[in-house]
Amino acid sequence: MIPFNKASITDVEVKYVTDALLNGKSSGDGKYTKLVCDEFKKRFGIENILLTTSGTTALEMASILADLKPGDDVIVPSFTFSSTANSFMLRGANPVFCDIRKDTMNIDETKIEDLITPKTKAIYTVDYAGIPCDMDVINDIAKRHGLLVIEDAAQAVGSKYKGRYAGTLSPFGCYSFHETKNYVMGEGGGLVINDASYMDRAEIVREKGTNRRQVLNGMVDKYTWHDIGSSFLPSDILAAIMYGQMMRYDEIMEKRMTVWNRYAEELKDLEQSEKLVLPIVPEYVDHNAHMFNIILPTAQIRTDLVAKLKANDVYAYICYVPLHSAPLGIKLGYKPEQCPVTEDYGERVLRLPLYADMTSDDTSKVIELIHDILS
Ligand SMILES: Cc1ncc(COP(=O)(O)O)c(C=O)c1O
Known part of the structure; x- marks a missing residue:
């Protein structure tokens, strides 16, 4: 049987997972989560990436940070996975579906401006099949109309647009490390925060709305509730699989x-x-x-x-x-x-x-x- 996809798992991943299980921490933000983030920094020059439980939850975090609300419109290609649209619909925002290009099957940037109204707040792009969208054009449209761009780079880890890595091309990039992607942690993802001004809030949203990360970093001695949020951080055991993948x-x-x-x-x-x-x-x-x-x-x-x-x-x-x-x-x-x-x-x-x-x-x-x- 030849499946359409199969994760590549070797002794390397097994070694790190065993270490995480026996010597590490099974909850989130342990040694392997940090090692994975360091790899993204080394390879892609990404300063701020937060591992999440999936590509879906990376998109959901981005939608919370974008402050999308009921009554807002969001332009999104129709040719995508449900998670792209669900992420902002869960905030109450409406999808405005844009058609795709015939060559890349990515959002047709020439059709975006016709869809913009005073209610439009954001454009979600999708790097279909790992091929980044024409982001310079899209970012220029967004700038002229005061819109936020969120890049769904779930499939595009390691791809480049004009020499820049997918996921780094707008304020937020969302990766998936689902079993069907190039680099896998079972279920997992990453939110890349390219506009560092969102970082403090992102860490709070990811930790159930608390400033727990600041306790772990020794900045405060007890954590409290500051914002809405959820449990977006993955187990360090899964991060250990991803570290093995990054080594390969x-x-x-x-x-x-x-x-x-x-x-x-x-x-x-x-x-x-x-x-x-x-x-x-x-x-x-x-x-x-x-x-x-x-x-x-x-x-x-x-x-x-x-x-x-x-x-x-x-x-x-x-x-x-x-x-x-x-x-x-x-x-x-x-x-x-x-x-x-x-x-x-x-x-x-x-x-x-x-x-x-x-x-x-x-x-x-x-x-x-x-x-x-x-x-
Ligand atoms: C474009 C796109 N966005 C988001 C997702 C969701 O990623 P995950 O399965 O990690 O939640 C996928 C998954 O296939 C996807 O293809």
Whole structure:
């Protein structure tokens, strides 16, 4: 069986988890949480990152810190995971769905300004398939209209936009370290605070609304309730898995890239014969080989391909179901035709199996099957 994804776990992760269990602290903010944050600083130059229990809760923290309230509007692509929209809807804010670009399937920055009204407070961008959005353009729009930008970089750890790391491109960057991502801690995430003025409040929000972090840092001797918040910090045992992954950062990236590059090279002929479209990576992006997506000519061809791959024990995945035309989107008053590109691509995109430990034979098998089925 070739799954669409499989976490790469070795003796390295086992060693750190065992140490965390036997010698460390099973609650949050222990030695391994600090080591992971130090790695993000060393590798990506990130000064302020707070580990969270998921990418979802990183987004929820960002939405609290953004002070979003009932009556506020937030511009967000419809082609994303529910968590992007849920995070600010839990604050009472409304989603205003924006269509996507045909090349990257990221938010179409040329359509954002038409959606801005006096109620608009923020733009949430999503780095789909690990490919950052055109953030210079988006940040410029936000600046001109006084809006906050929150980057959902759940899939984009290690990707770069014009040489700058995804997650560092706006005041808040949200990473996911879920088992399906490049670097995993089971369930986990990180909130990158690029505007340091939010940091003090972020530490309080993450610790159930208390200044407990200041006690741990020896700044005060007892902690009290200061703000709203929740329990957003992960167990240090999970951080130990993530530390192992960070120690294997280059190895995991290179192995994923090998599979990604083989798909790109060996499926090229099918693009030339118009059987599928391969991923398009803008020249300003260095991607992290998070996903390899193909676009099929019709929804029916995708359905048939998924079924035939599955009959051969290969599991391809259909990615996101657009939010605006999902049951909740319809309840909010959206019509499928309001984001036509999202609606169309959402039915035709297919994510191929891709993981660090995918063998060369398994990659060959997927490539050969796709040729056999589509030719
Ligand atoms: C774009 C995006 N945002 C947020 C999330 C949520 O991350 P997590 O599963 O870590 O909560 C995901 C997860 O797949 C995602 O793809």
